[in-house]
Amino acid sequence: MAIEHAILVSLLEQPGSGYELARRFDRSIGYFWTATHQQIYRVLKRMEADGWVDVREVAQQARPDKREHSVTEAGRAVLAAWLHEPIQPDSVRHELAVKIRGAAFDDPAALIHEVERHHRAHADRLTHYLAGELRDFTGPDAPARPDAGQELQHVVLRGGIAYERMTLAWLQDVLDTLHQLAER
Template identity: 40%
Template structure:
């Protein structure tokens, strides 16, 4: 998958500025596709040059003008073509997992600190995801939203992000419990 596919999917809701897309990426898409704002802006310019997006300038008083992007027919076609391709199996590349695997050599206190940071990060993401969930539901029940909303894809992707971060928290708790148990065993032989 290329960054452009994630951008195409993010623009299904309608036109957005690069800033809006960066916020969208941070709130939801970042769970499964990371991109810096610089990468995002470069990709938007390239996608516009490739005819996948149409950009327009919106003049603003007291603020710099902003550029909004929307999918073109070619962009919609590219998104449909990407959506029809069989996805490749996902892989996890996580530096923390390597550090945990080397914990016995690195030291449990160092790993503890990193795992606690990961748990804090997961909690913060869950908080953002829950705010996004409430905004998407807009007072409706989940069942009502899933049955009657015009688009359910963003909500289903959000549910995956929520379950991913919940599992991260469960794993962090388990690692910390093991570290504590082992530390207690060595303190009191």
């Protein structure tokens, strides 16, 4: 897949400018697909040229004008075609795992602080996810009868929460192992 599809999904959920998309890729959909603003602008240009999105110039007060993008029928068709394609197995890049195996050839104890830092970062992210879940899906302000889009966003968020909880438990396992090795 490409960034194009993530952008189509985000624009279908809510039309917006390149700048707004860039901010969404720092949160929300960005938890599952990252992109920089340069990449987003470049791809938006191409999508516009290919007729996947329409652009509307919007004047704003107290800030510069923006170019708001909406998905066209052609864009929806592209997304639908992609949704019906099977996904290739995702290529993994788990840097910390490589470091942990590499620590055998250095000082394993030196990794402890790094792993603790990761543990804190994932704990923060979990807190953030849980707050988002409470706000949008399980709290008093959440819709009583969520539509399909909300149900799907929620199940994706539950995946993020499960991932963070699993990661925290594993990092604790790593820490225990490193401490044991340090005692030898």
